Amino acid sequence: MSSSPEPIVSIQDVTKSYHLGKVEVPALRGVSLQVHPGEFISIAGPSGSGKTTLLNLIGCVDTATSGTVRVAGQDTKQLSERKLTDLRLHTIGFIFQSFNLVSVLSVFQNVEFPLLLQKKLNATQRRERVMALLEQVGLAKHAKHRPNELSGGQRQRVAVARALVTQPQIVLADEPTANLDSVTGQQIIDLMKAMNAERGTTFIFSTHDAKVMTHANAVVRLKDGKVLDRVTPAEAGLAMASGAEAHG
């Protein structure tokens, strides 16, 4: 946790609507949220409450209908496509529910991929960076394997390494444990938390899983496209025990 006064993510009165033909689907209806550097934040809420939409806006893969999304001090609406790509590539790491590894690339090549896009390190530097991370996630011996030769938990560890390889300030994870059994899911959260503690990387992850939420510094609960509240995991647990939390 950081006491930095400057939030790394600042969202003000954001709405987002999708259009399905003539039908307007409001996904976010006036969301404000501040995340400070080094936080380990869970976005929780029932299916359809807007978690993925919110992560997509923070990750600059989609734009708000109205309101302001500031990431690393930049108002994303003011940025050109080029600048948005730069922000995604240098400042943000992504982890997905379904791992999204490239099946024809080895574990090493998957993790190296963002570095190739960045064009900042030479081959030796890239090798050192990738192997150090694979060591950390316990997969150095699997560097030459293809993703389909790994278990789900191992694939997600590769994805964690890939998200961190550019040393981003923020890692966004959309339901990172949803396709894993609970023990393996726990290992992924432990790994994310270790990276958060060691590097000070800000993590924002969505989840349905109450157990996963307990590891967050704060739980931001969404309902019907609005922030219900921002609570500690203990408070979220109490609310769930009393039946106030709906699950998707």
Ligand SMILES: Nc1ncnc2c1ncn2[C@@H]1O[C@H](COP(=O)(O)OP(=O)(O)OP(=O)(O)O)[C@@H](O)[C@H]1O
């Ligand atoms: N591309 C899209 N086109 C139309 N409607 C969409 C689109 N993406 C999301 N929605 C709608 O926006 C609302 C919020 O969806 P979102 O995926 O953000 O919720 P979520 O909390 O992540 O749900 P889940 O937990 O099921 O992934 C839902 O009503 C959904 O149907």
